[in-house]
Amino acid sequence: MNSSRSEAATYLKKLALEQGFDLAGIATATKSDGFPHLIKWLEKGYQGKMDYIPKRISAYENPASLLTNVQSILIVGYNYNHKTLPNNALAKVASYAHGQDYHEILWDKLTILLNTFQQRYPECIGRGVVDTTPLLERDFAKRAGLGWIGKNTMLINKKAGSFMVLGALLTTMELEPDAPIITDHCGTCTACIKACPTQAIVSPKILDATKCISYLTIELKSEIPVDLRPGMGDWIFGCDICQDVCPWNTKAPLAKDWNLYRNPELEAIDPVELLELSPADFKKKFRHTPFWRPKRKGILRNACIVLGNIGTKDHLQVLEKARLEDEPLISEAAAWAIQNIQLRLAIKPNPVES
DSSP states (O other), X not given: OOHHHHHHHHHHHHHHHHTTOSEEEEEEOSSOTTHHHHHHHHHTTTTTTOTHHHHXXXXXXXXXXXXXXXXXXXXXXXXXXXXXXXXXXXXEEXXXXXXXXXXXXXXXXXXXXXXXXXXXXXXXXXXEEOTTSSOOHHHHHHHTTSXXXXXXXXXXXXXXXXXXXXXXXXXXXXXXXXXXXXXXXXXXXOHHHHHOTTOOEEETTEEOGGGOHHIIIIIOOSOOOGGGHHHHTTEEEOOOHHHHTOGGGTTOOOOSGGGGGBOGGGSEEOHHHHHHOOHHHHHHHHTTSXXXXXXXXXXXXXXXXXXXXXXXXXXXXXXXHHHTOSSHHHHHHHHHHHHHHHHHTTOOOOTTTO
16 A cells, blocks of 8 residues: 555545545546446436437546546545425425535535645646536445445445435545445345336336436426326425435434535425416526526426326416416426316316316
8 A cells, every 4th residue: 555645545535524525435537337337228218318418428438538647536425314394285305405506515615625635735636526527426436435326326325325415526646545345235125116106217226217206307308208297296306215215224314514505495395386486586596406407497397297296176276377378398287287186186177178
């Protein structure tokens, strides 16, 4: 073991924990172990409309595409695990989205981390990245000893569970790597596969994103397939089901640093209030939150579908108003929701609509 490489690695991981990250491990920056898997996944069309993946496919193979002469990668995990009170009257939001956009949080922390590290090691050239960059961060996290890839395709850590967002710091310094995780601790458990209401986990570690509630509510910019809408239930943004049922999350520690960025107003959302927000008010409320990614038309589309799944006759009026929206994505979803409520509750449709 090279003492200077080891000392620098230890110092960098220490700084990462001081920045509020919960996990930190170092991997060698060679070709990604999971790249062949990604190719096969794309060949199946499981990426759906996420065209940015195949467009940047060559970049995913090697982290050198992101930083010239990269030698090592620090992978960090940021725990967002927290408890919320159930509210059946409101729509559900994936727990990572209960506050400030995590991309902004990670970018800021990685920038400070790099700058602090360079004060002691000025020769270091580095780049902090999050999941908007073509890096197979879960594969490098496994290589860095932070966990294994579960059957739901999430990185799972024995002590920390899977409620983590990942970031990476690429560096031209050669740092002592951590021992990789080579064992899988999911065993015979198939809880995540059985629990997925849209059957998006087609086999262990294979996710058909075109059926995943997170993809449908966030990434998909067009109409959500009608046959998948009932499976969305009351999820308006993302989904936690495959993590909620994972045994490794039952005793996972709760978030600490992440709580500084939480917003209780995002922990459950009233679809009716969303549909009544003006475009200007929507932007003001959600501009710096994860809700901004699908924009107003995507979120209101989701709100209509949630009401179609769980709504009552009291929601027909707001849906009728949404049906008159100029945005086709919203009006179509509202029309479907109205019909679904009428069929589910055996409500006779308005003669004007029949």
